Amino acid sequence: MKKHRNITLERIQKFISTEYFSNYNLTSVLYKYIRVPETIKLSVYHVPMKESTPSFGDVTGRDFVPVKVGQSFGPSWSTHWFKLEFRIPPENRDDNLYCMWNTGSEGLLFDANGKAIQGLTDQRNTFLIDAQMNTYYIEMACLGMFGNGQGNLIFPPDNERYFTLSECCLLIKNMDAWDLFYDYKLLVGIIENTPPDSQLNADALYLANEIVNLFDKSDSYSWKQSSSMAKEFFQKMNESLANNHEIIATGHCHIDSAWLWDYSETRRKCARSWSSQLLLMEQYPNYEFVCSQAQQYEWVENDYPELFKRIQDKKREGQFVPIGGSWVEMDCNIPSGESFIRQFIYGQEYFKSRFSERCKVFWLPDTFGYSSQLPQIIKQCGMEYFFTQKLSWNNINKFPHTTFYWKGLDGTRVLTHFSPADTYCSTANPKDILYCVKNNKDKDRAAHSLLVYGHGDGGGGPTEEMLESLQRFAGFEGIKVDMGNPNTFFEALEENSRDLMEWKGELYFELHRGTYTSQAKNKYYNRLCEFKMHNLELLSVFRFAKTRKFNEMKVNFDQIWKNILLNQFHDVLPGSSIEKVYKDSTKIYENVLSDIEQLENSICEDMRETLVVINPWPWELSFVIEYKPRNGG
Known part of the structure; x- marks a missing residue:
């Protein structure tokens, strides 16, 4: 090992670089490419822009035309269905075969039977090929993870963005090389984020350099030997833990119900993200994943019933954990108290x-501030705990607590x-884990932190690399790390905390501005719909008193409320979404108002023989009412 630390560190970092020495370092042996002509027959069906996106069952009978790698597809927001027919060489039929798919856009992989297998994005661009399944379909959506x-x-x-199919090929995944890659990534993370003068850092640096010395790209035994050395290091590190602080790491995938894309795209984002997580659950039985927003579950239930059934199965097994308790992750400044309820x-x-x-945990990591009404409403609606991290973004006054009573x-x-990691999109790396403890402002009162990991906002969720990292160590530097979920975290926190501080009133967010003013028409419609639903429900009570009719209207009321609640999502109502989102929300509001008017007319028709004067407001009114009986009397 070089005596100068920085030289050794640079050597170590370049051992897993895709930019430097990638023909000779560890990344050069991760895959073996199968460059045999005609192994993949590729064709595409272009969905017309004005046509609603067809389902798998609708699209397989359409006319697919041949396509080649290197072609581009678009424009923005368009959809293209690809059919991949594999002709696997006989000598590779027993290999660990994968397909690499790169378009720079989002996609959803289906098998020939219509099962949604996983999302395909820049975060995960390979998929395992079943030896018994030669045909697959990919629904390509022309947008990136962030629109x-x-x-x-x-x-x-x-709106004229095009995406190029840069790669579609067969390859063999060298699992021993990948095993070493995950080991080495963790070693580098420890070296880069622990004190340079610590014994742990020195030991990790020495081992990482020894692995570079031992590595021979033509000798897979050297990979296994190096991986064995790394695992022995991790085992000793884990066994020497002094458990001073416990971190629960929970997988998460924050999907904005609309933001830089519209509602219809979110329906597909949910399927792409959640199918990928189900696949990871099969690989990692101890993996627990949480996801909020009942609206998104309902979308998946309606659009992808087979996928939804698998989600329910994983919920029963304790791996897929619904959380949050609300219809959407709503704005908490503008809606009325009734809307919150x-x-x-x-x-x-x-x-x-x-x-x-x-749900027991109200989960709202990304909203622009929190009304002081919420603690009472949270408790009255059956929840015990509240989680967020948004106030860590304050740009003036830093919030003084991590764990407290609101x-x-x-x-x-x-x-x-x-979360003291100050993110709901951690990559579960040593840097975030160490920061979780360093930044915890209440360590003296509660030696517990929640680490929320997984790609988010545009979806995606945890990846294999994140889970492999968590499999390899139980913590370091006096920190214990366990995989779990927020329910068990809060229960342990409540049991083991002491003398927690209290914060009374609003949790004000000091960063995003204009949330009370942007997209004023949208805000006007929200309040108008809230008022009109109040009046409609009041009228329905009088109708019930006279006719005993209500049940047939409840379905209408429920759907109206769900549409109002959807548009209260925290990137829609405050005004932070793109234009096409507000075109959608305006249509929704106009339909809501039309439905309310029809129901009002229906109620009035049922009460036509009764003269009723109602003041729906909580204050006195004084004005003249002109009444003309229908019979002219």
């Missing part, structure tokens, strides 16, 4: 009906935790 912004997330979309009524009822239990207007208290 189609012109060079920047918050820029307007480029309806979010939980519809959300909790959905989770109870589909997964046999209501006290509402009426004095109700809710045990609250802000």
Whole structure:
């Protein structure tokens, strides 16, 4: 090993670089490419832009035309279905065969029977080929994980963006090389994020350099030997733990119900992300994944019933954990108190009906501030705990607590935790784990932190690399790391914390501005619909008193409320989404108002023989009413 640390460190980092020495370092042996002509027959069906996106069953009978690697597809927001027919060489039939697929866009892989297998994105671009399945389909959506912004997330979309199929090929995954790759990535993470003068850092640096010395790309035994050395190091590191602080790592996939894409695209994002997580659950039985928003579950239930059934199965096995309790992850500044309650009524009822239990944790990591009404409402709707991290983004006053009791207007208290990693999209690396402890502002009162890992906002969730990292170590530097879920985390936190501080009133977010003013028409419609639903429900009570009729209207009321609640999503109502989202929300609001008017007319028709004057507002009104009886009397 070179005596100068920086020289050794640079050597170590370049051992897994895809830019430097990639023909000779560890990355050069991760795959063996099968460059045999005609191994993949590739064809495509272009969905017309004005046509609604067809389902798998609708598209397989369409006319597919031949296509080649190197062709581009678009424009933005269009959909293209690919058919892949594999002709596997006889000598490779027993190999660990994968297909690599690169378009720079999002896609969903189906087998020939219509089963949604996994998402295909820049985060995961290979899939395992079943030896018994020679045909697959890929639904390609022409957008990136964060939409189609012109060079920047918050820029307007480029509606003429095209995506190139840069790679579609067969390859063999060298599992021994990948095993060493995951070992080495973790070693590098430890070296880069622990104190350079610590014994752990010195030992990790020495071992990483020894592995470079031992590596021979033509000798797979050297890979296995190196991996064995790394695992012995991790085992000793784990056994020497002094458990001073415990971190629960929970997999998560935050999907904005609309933001830089519209609602229809989110329906597909859910399928892409969640199918990928189900695949990981098969590989890692100890993996636990949480996901919120009842609306998104309902979308998947309606659009991908087979996928939804598998989600229910994994819920029963304890790996797929519904959380949050609300219909969507709503804005918490603008909606009325009644809307907050309806979010939980519809959300909790959905989770109870589909997964046999209501949620205990209110999960809202990405909303732009939190009303002081919420603690009382959270508790009254059957939840015990609250999780977020958004206030860590404050750009003026840093919030002083990590674990505390949030006290509402009426004095109700809710045990609250802000992830000290300051993100809900961690990659489960040593840097985030160490920061979780360093940044925990209440270590003296609660020696527990929640680490939320997985790609998010545009979906994706945890990857194999993140899970492999967590499989390899139980912690270091006095930190214990376990995989788990927020329910068990909060229970342990409540049992083991002491003298927690209290915060009374609003949790104000000091970063995003204009949330009370942007997209004013959208906000006007929200309040108008809230008022009109109040009046409609009041009228329905008088109708019930006279006619005993209500049940036939409940379905209409429920759907109206769900549409209002959907548009209260935290990137829609505040005004932070792209234009096409507000075209959608305007249509939804106009349909809601039309439905309300029809129901009002129906109620009035049922009560036509009764003169009723109602003041629906909580204040006195004084004005003249002109009444003309129908019979002219």
